[in-house]
Amino acid sequence: MNTLYVILGAAVGAPARFAIDQYIRRYTSKPYGIFLVNVIGSFIIGLTFTKTDHTHDLFAIGFAGAFTTWSTFMLDIYLGFELKRYREITINLVMSLGFGLAAAYLGLQLAS
Secondary structure, three states, rough: OOOHHHHHHHHHEEEEHHHHHHHHHHHHHOHHHHHHHHHHHHHHHHHHHHOOOHHHHHHHHHHHHHOOOHHHHHHHHHHHHHHOOHHHHHHHHHHHHHHHHHHHHHHHHHHH
16 A cells, blocks of 8 residues: 555656756756755655654655656756856755755654
């Protein structure tokens, strides 16, 4: 039964990530969409970390697992190096890690 919760969460998370990223990319070429979904996903994982198995499987593993994306984040960093946009890369790395950790911490604090 847990697999079904993961599948349901992922079926919503992946299209939500795509929609948010595509919407934001209409206004900028910077990776703000991926930044936003990764921070929101970090918050959701923190918020649901100590919940029941079904809630954790649906939201943390399924939804947030498909909603967030390490691979696209890494591609954005790589492309920044290719384009020699070192300042943008540094800001993206620092902000993504900083805000992601803060969001996960906030979620954990709210959940406890």
